Amino acid sequence: MHALTEAGIRRSLVNCSRSEAAAMTPPRDLAARDWPSLDVLGWRDARAELRGYLVHEHDGGVVGIALRAADTKMSSRRSAMCLLCHEVQTAAAVSLFTARRVGEAGRNGNTVGTYICADLDCAHRAQEVPPTARHLDEDAQAAAVAERAEGLRQRLAAFTADVLRR
Numbered sequence: 001m002h003a004l005t006e007a008g009i010r011r012s013l014v015n016c017s018r019s020e021a022a023a024m025t026p027p028r029d030l031a032a033r034d035w036p037s038l039d040v041l042g043w044r045d046a047r048a049e050l051r052g053y054l055v056h057e058h059d060g061g062v063v064g065i066a067l068r069a070a071d072t073k074m075s076s077r078r079s080a081m082c083l084l085c086h087e088v089q090t091a092a093a094v095s096l097f098t099a100r101r102v103g104e105a106g107r108n109g110n111t112v113g114t115y116i117c118a119d120l121d122c123a124h125r126a127q128e129v130p131p132t133a134r135h136l137d138e139d140a141q142a143a144a145v146a147e148r149a150e151g152l153r154q155r156l157a158a159f160t161a162d163v164l165r166r
């Protein structure tokens, strides 16, 4: 994705009020990010425990989605899969997030929910060789990573389309 500024991120948020967008705490080190390799910028709000954000390029523009994490954690003895990057990890590292829909649906309390890595750092996990491909040669591993990143982009686009649907 293209590099974003703090102001650009605030402007990109589609499903929260102006005051909520103003209260958003941006991620640290924005200028130091490796933007071209990022498919999505995701982070938890350092000053609002349950808030998080996913910002990515969608339909030729930049769309930022404000999320709210469920305040109950799942057991660390079980495993769970992030439904965006498909990383399987302990259930405590995955959280149920809800996003308010845009427009009237959102004002009426309509939300979209899904299980996502609790730290919202799916972009970096999708760049790792999946466990199922670790025994393969370099080319096959690169193909597995490319497929994984493509899967993340598709699932993210579907999630965003759901939030934007009026």
Ligand SMILES: [Zn+2]
Pocket (backbone or CB within 6 Å): 082, 083, 084, 085, 086, 087, 116, 117, 121, 122, 125
């Ligand atoms: Zn994830």
